[in-house]
Amino acid sequence: MGLELYGKIEDLFLDKEAAHILWSKFISVLISLDVKNILDIGCGSGDFCELALNSGLKVKGIDLSHTQIERAKIKCDCEVKDVCDMEDKFEAAVAIFDVINYMNDKELKKFFSCVENVVEKYFIFDINSYFAMNDLAIGTLKAEDENRFGVLYSDFEDDVLTTEITLFEKDGGCYKKSQANIIQYYHSIEKISKFMKMKLINKIPVSLYGSGEIEKWILVFEK
Numbered sequence: 420m421g422l423e424l425y426g427k428i429e430d431l432f433l434d435k436e437a438a439h440i441l442w443s444k445f446i447s448v449l450i451s452l453d454v455k456n457i458l459d460i461g462c463g464s465g466d467f468c469e470l471a472l473n474s475g476l477k478v479k480g481i482d483l484s485h486t487q488i489e490r491a492k493i494k495c496d497c498e499v500k501d502v503c504d505m506e507d508k509f510e511a512a513v514a515i516f517d518v519i520n521y522m523n524d525k526e527l528k529k530f531f532s533c534v535e536n537v538v539e540k541y542f543i544f545d546i547n548s549y550f551a552m553n554d555l556a557i558g559t560l561k562a563e564d565e566n567r568f569g570v571l572y573s574d575f576e577d578d579v580l581t582t583e584i585t586l587f588e589k590d591g592g593c594y595k596k597s598q599a600n601i602i603q604y605y606h607s608i609e610k611i612s613k614f615m616k617m618k619l620i621n622k623i624p625v626s627l628y629g630s631g632e633i634e635k636w637i638l639v640f641e642k
């Protein structure tokens with residue numbers, strides 16, 4: 420439910436300028452590694468998929484959210500699927516914009532072993548820094564358009580960021596209220612590296628929101 424509701428409000432809250440900086444960095448990494456064929460895990464509404472296609476890459480997108488895939492379908496080849504159910508192989512996989520932080524240690528270990536089964540060479544993903552989760556993400560955000568009013572309330576405790584999503588959607592003369600939580604887990608690079616057989620070959624610090632601090636790391640793992 421959390422992922423589906425997130426899918427419904429993402430366009431209200433996503434900072435597209437910041438997202439573009441991150442997506443472009445992934446494209447640069449993929450081009451520098453001479454990768455031609457990728458799996459975009461957690462492709463969301465398909466913007467990165469589309470950018471990758473336009474940059475000459477062959478790309479398949481998967482996500483667990485039906486709401487997101489409905490939006491992504493017009494931009495790229497994608498479907499609702501768990502990476503553990505993928506049969507095809509890809510030169511590389513990417514997981515962009517918090518996908519990894521949505522999973523706890525147990526879920527991540529299984530996820531990584533499934534990714535290692537589908538990639539031939541590289542797995543490239545971002546993780547949020549402690550600063551991003553403890554300082555940047557907390558607090559309340561509100562946004563609205565003609566038909567919706569959304570509120571995000573985030574709190575970080577014991578390495579867990581809980582975001583309560585509240586959405587009011589126009590329904591005739593009334594507003595329908597939906598509520599759900601999204602949980603994100605802080606993971607250090609050292610810990611994550613131990614969960615995988617693949618080797619960490621590059622870590623790129625990223626700052627998207629002008630904080631002057633490292634907000635994310637892009638990590639490149641090789642088989």
Ligand SMILES: C[S@@+](CC[C@H](N)C(=O)[O-])C[C@H]1O[C@@H](n2cnc3c(N)ncnc32)[C@H](O)[C@@H]1O
Nearest residue numbers: 422461462463482483484487515516517518521
């Ligand atoms: C913040 S969005 C980012 C979407 C996209 N990668 C982008 O850069 O715009 C995170 C996405 O990850 C998806 N997701 C979370 N856990 C996932 C998992 N285990 N497998 C596939 N998708 C997942 C969510 O449904 C959501 O669409």
